[in-house]
Amino acid sequence: MTLKQDVADRLEEMANLLEADGVEYKPNAYRRAAESVREYPGSFEALVEEGEDAVNELDHVGDAISAKIVEYAETGEIEELTEIRERYPVDMAALLRVEGVGPKTVGTLYDELGVETLEDLESAARAGEIQNVKGFGAKTEQNILDNLEFAKSAGERTLLGDARPVADSVVAYLESVDAAESVEVAGSLRRWRATIGDVDVLVGTEDGEAVVDAFTDWDEADNVIEAGTEKAAVRTDGLRVDLRVVVPDEFGSALQYFTGSKDHNVRLRNYAIERGMKLNEYGAFDVSNVDDPDSGQRVGDRIGGSTEESMYEALDLPWIPPELREDRGEIRAAADGDLPDLLEEDDIRGDLHNHTDWSDGNETIEEMLAGAAEFGHDYLCISDHATGPGVVGGVGVEDEDLLEQADAVREAAEDVDIEVFTGVEANIAADGSISVADEVLDELDVVVASPHAALDGDGTDRIIEAMQHPAVDIIGHPTGRLLNQRKGLDIDPERLAEAAVEHDVALEINSNPHRLDLSGSAVKYAIDAGATIAINTDSHRTATFEYIRYGVHTARRGWAEAADVLNARDAEGVREFLH
Structure with a gap:
């Protein structure tokens, strides 16, 4: 585990334990700090070495928390965390995976019954002890029992690529329900974050009961977790899907509110307050003539809320795309008329990183080219793995065979009506050297x-060294991360972006949902520096050409426009860049 991940986990643990102890306000401060640490795109170790003042520059990290981060980096522990662990020696992470169990519940059950682990929780529930605790009951106890097995197997957040198809399916189903007037996903899934917690779906309707009944009858639901008059939840393939219903006139305000992010919403609400306005899930209200704006949720003159656009229009702002709503300057950009004209899925013209059965791919050159044409691409590059350490299965194409493959690619290109590029995915060694001989690289279109x-430690110098090779065109999956499996290299995104500009090398967003590498925050650095982005699927079979949408929305999270993206150009434009 890296220092960054470890620190973020410790801050999150501190938040949960403080909440278990009944402390107010501070838990949320620690959670926001943990999120900032997790999303820091550079070398966290290098940042911490600069001291508390440098760490204090992170969003939502004040003096007290920065001191604890440095304390942990230097000593391997946080004294205050150690003390509260002694107060609550519980397996918080495991217990929180039980549906309906929060930090306060954990604190209460420890104080009353000595529950420390999932095993303790199960024993107490089966013995009927939980229902006798004040504030609990037989229903709560049974709910815990019903969800224990899932909690034992649950762990990491769900990959975007696993959650989005589920969301698409439930949205299509709910759109077929007569009572549903408007249907949309919300939450981090609508913002296209790389991993998500649950699938959140919002429906505008005059008949919430009919929508809830239809939702709980969804064929793909394995079981119903809860069902009420305004919300319900089901589980499908281990993934929780939450439904919330609102009246149609409040659909827009609810969609804006429940899409988040929390930081974006806080910033937007403060922006509204400064202008005599009030925003919440029920609408946008002019409270300039109201003595006590906090006296109710619907206080003031309602001037927006039926559509999401109206919530921003009430503040004289253009609608802000969900991918940008992370409190990274998007509200100021909107006010100044500087929002980007974001890249669209239809802007992508081809794919420059793909594999065949010459290395570890599943299909032939001919099948991949035909599949690309059918998918609608104007061009495709075959870039099989060269030999080198870390190549999946150790299956790479030897140098002498790469030239033979290039001839085979050119021959197969004669049978398809798209442009075809020859290429290779060369390995970047630990010292930044390239695993393929120069005379071979010179014969290929795309490297x-x-x-x-x-894939540990700071890889910035290593990647920049590879960029300096005159044959390199694209840096593929620059950190090497695999979401929920390995973190990959730490990189300094500013230095990487500057080097990419200097050496005319494109930085890849690998669209495979297990990677999504570069991340959206790192893409933003690249865009600001003027670097070129390539969005590729790293496909090993034709079915995964559709992964391109995950890369596009990751690029949008980084404020990318079509002009920033190499393969939003036509084939001739790509050739100009390569040369």
Whole structure:
């Protein structure tokens, strides 16, 4: 586990334990700090070495928390956390995976019954002890029992690529329900974050009961977790899907509110307050003539809320795309008329990083080219793995065979009505050197250079060294991360972006949902520096060409426009960049 991940986990643990102890306000401060640490795109170790003042520059990290971060980096512990652990020696992470169990519940059950682990929780529930605790009951106890098995197997957040198809399916189903007037996903899934917690769906309707009944009858639901008059939840393939219903006139305000992010909403609400306005899930209200704006949720003159656009229009702002709503300057950009004209899925013209059965792919050159044409691409590059450490299964194409493959690619290109590029995915060694001989690289159209091994520590110098090779065109999956499996290299996104501009090398967003590498925050650095982005699927079979949408929305999270993206150009434009 890296220092960054470890620190974020410790801050999150502190938040939960403080909440278990009944402390107010501070838990949320620690949670916001943990999120800032997790999303820091550079070398966290290097940042901490600069001291508390440098760490204090992170969003939502004040003096007290920065001191604790440095304390942990230097000593391996946080004294205050150690003390509260002694107060609550519980397996908080495991217990919180039980549906309906929060930190306060954990604190109460420890104080009353000595529950420390999932096993303790199960024993107490089966013995009928939980229902006798004040504030609990037989229903709560049974709910805990019903959800224990899932909690034992649950762990990481769900990948975007696993959650989005579920969301698409439930939205299509709910749109077929007569009572549903408007249907949309919300939450982090609508913002296209790389991983999500649950699938959140919002429905505007005059008949909430009919929508809830239809939702709980959804064929793909394995079981119903809860069902009320305004919300319900089901589980499908281990993923929780939450439904909330609102009246149609409040659909827009609810969609804005429940899409988040929390930080974006806080910033927007404060922006509204400064202008005599009040925003919440029920609408946008002019409270300039109201003595006590906090006296009710619907106080003031309602001037927006039926559509999401109206919530921003009430503040004289243009609608802000969900991918941008992370409190990274989007509200100021909207006010100044500087929002980007974001890249669209239809802007992508081709794919420059793909594999065949010459290395670890599943299909032939001919099948991949035909599949690309059917998918609608104007061009495709075949870039099989070269030999090198870390290549999956150790299956790479030897140098002498790469030239033979290039001839085979050119021959197969004659049978399809798209442009075809020859290429290779070369390995970036630990010292930044490239795993393919120069005389071979010179004969290929596209050279993607990617790290596959020694994926720990700061990799910035290593990647920049690879960029300096004159044959390298694209840096593939620059950190080498695998979501929920390995973190990959730490990189300094500013230095990486500057080097990419200097050496005319594109930085890849690998659209495979297990990677989504570069991340959206790192893409923003690249865009600001003027670097070129390539969005590729790293496909090993034709079915995964559709992964391109995950890369596009990751690029949008980084404020990318079509002009920033290499493969939003036509084939001739790509050739100009390569040359």
